[in-house]
Amino acid sequence: MPVITNINDLKRLHKRRTPKMFYDYCESGSWTEQTFRENTSDFDKIRLRQRIAVDMTNRTTASQLIGQDVTMPVALAPVGLTGMQRADGEIKAARAAEKFGVPYTLSTMSICSIEDVAEHTTAPFWFQLYVMRDEEYVDAIIERAKRAGCSAMVLTLDLQILGQRHKDLKNGLTAPPKLTPPVLLDLATKWRWGIEMLQTKRRSFGNIVGHAKGVENMNSLQTWTAEQFDPRLDWEKIRILKKKWGGKLILKGILDAEDAKMAAEVGCDAIIVSNHGGRQLDGALSSIRMLPSIMRAVGDKVEVHLDSGIRSGQDVLKALALGAKGVMIGRAYIHGLGAMGEAGVTSALEVIHKELDITMALCGKRDIKDLDENVLLVPEDFEGRWA
Ligand SMILES: Cc1cc2nc3c(=O)[nH]c(=O)nc-3n(C[C@H](O)[C@H](O)[C@H](O)COP(=O)(O)O)c2cc1C
Numbered sequence: 001m002p003v004i005t006n007i008n009d010l011k012r013l014h015k016r017r018t019p020k021m022f023y024d025y026c027e028s029g030s031w032t033e034q035t036f037r038e039n040t041s042d043f044d045k046i047r048l049r050q051r052i053a054v055d056m057t058n059r060t061t062a063s064q065l066i067g068q069d070v071t072m073p074v075a076l077a078p079v080g081l082t083g084m085q086r087a088d089g090e091i092k093a094a095r096a097a098e099k100f101g102v103p104y105t106l107s108t109m110s111i112c113s114i115e116d117v118a119e120h121t122t123a124p125f126w127f128q129l130y131v132m133r134d135e136e137y138v139d140a141i142i143e144r145a146k147r148a149g150c151s152a153m154v155l156t157l158d159l160q161i162l163g164q165r166h167k168d169l170k171n172g173l174t175a176p177p178k179l180t181p182p183v184l185l186d187l188a189t190k191w192r193w194g195i196e197m198l199q200t201k202r203r204s205f206g207n208i209v210g211h212a213k214g215v216e217n218m219n220s221l222q223t224w225t226a227e228q229f230d231p232r233l234d235w236e237k238i239r240i241l242k243k244k245w246g247g248k249l250i251l252k253g254i255l256d257a258e259d260a261k262m263a264a265e266v267g268c269d270a271i272i273v274s275n276h277g278g279r280q281l282d283g284a285l286s287s288i289r290m291l292p293s294i295m296r297a298v299g300d301k302v303e304v305h306l307d308s309g310i311r312s313g314q315d316v317l318k319a320l321a322l323g324a325k326g327v328m329i330g331r332a333y334i335h336g337l338g339a340m341g342e343a344g345v346t347s348a349l350e351v352i353h354k355e356l357d358i359t360m361a362l363c364g365k366r367d368i369k370d371l372d373e374n375v376l377l378v379p380e381d382f383e384g385r386w387a
Pocket of ligand 1: 277
């Protein structure tokens with residue numbers, strides 16, 4: 001077992017053990033990747049205030065997200081094709097989250113289906129919905145999520161049109177991969193991945209194939225996804241979907257104070273300040289930079305979560321200290337999964353938890369709920385002046 005001390009250790013192993021096509025799918029942003037890069041580099045601009053002579057015993061990172069008890073306020077973000085990073089990836093990640101006591105979010109574009117994940121876990125998970133043109137399909141998947149006991153619906157609002165990620169086009173990304181000569185050459189060094197993949201039956205989009213009209217195989221699926229994301233999604237449709245779901249609702253992909261106000265008006269249990277990990281609008285500002293303005297706009301009206309760029313417990317602490325009630329991690333746990341399967345996801349959560357706990361203590365706090373801006377040193381021009 002390799003010694004893992006930080007998320008970067010898992011990232012290195014992920015790269016070594018996973019086919020290039022899927023590692024690149026994870027580790028890329030759209031176009032120039034400016035937003036993708038700044039999501040992490042902006043966290044580094046915020047510094048921490050060291051405090052001393054504070055009793056550090058009896059610390060706790062326990063909190064609540066949308067009223068649900070959590071070991072720490074960190075949820076696993078929805079990540080499409082997780083089951084291609086490692087065989088049965090969604091089930092493995094959901095199990096690790098359940099054991100750790102944090103929520104797992106299953107993507108619409110997952111390999112394991114909602115029913116499959118529900119069958120192999122006991123804790124309720126969150127279900128992420130991409131809104132499709134095919135209303136019958138959308139209605140049916142909402143019903144499936146209800147039947148599976150999902151405890152929240154995460155409605156993603158920032159991907160009605162796909163941002164271009166150059167590497168995916170160059171690699172010819174498909175699930176499962178087409179066995180071209182370069183892919184076969186790559187797979188020769190990724191034998192662990194290949195053996196596990198041969199042993200599972202889950203190698204296609206489990207929530208779609210066999211559920212959407214006319215999608216029985218991979219060829220029709222590709223046409224279907226290209227045509228199906230609904231570019232007409234608007235606030236009225238969001239209201240209708242909220243009604244259809246009827247349970248806890250989280251709106252994901254909000255990066256602007258005006259949109260945050262609209263989300264609060266529509267009514268939801270939480271919003272996620274997010275730029276989709278820099279995979280959609282390249283040139284948008286980082287989530288952490290946009291957080292203060294969104295907190296000022298709706299911080300007293302709705303629970304605010306944040307994702308995009310979190311790679312450590314220190315990043316989690318910075319987001320919480322700026323007012324977020326919780327965060328989501330995407331790549332940080334996918335690196336763990338690609339590196340070591342379920343144990344790797346657990347390892348990612350442990351790393352982040354330990355960093356969060358120790359940082360909190362060294363900033364002079366014992367309870368995560370007491371974190372506020374006083375533990376931070378934020379550059380005066382952090383938010384920037386944009387006309
Ligand atoms: C490989 C990959 C696939 C993703 N797929 C989805 C998805 O299916 N649905 C969704 O709402 N967000 C998706 N996201 C965005 C994540 O939910 C999350 O917003 C993002 O990963 C956060 O940034 P981080 O990776 O820097 O933590 C994906 C992100 C990555 C990296």
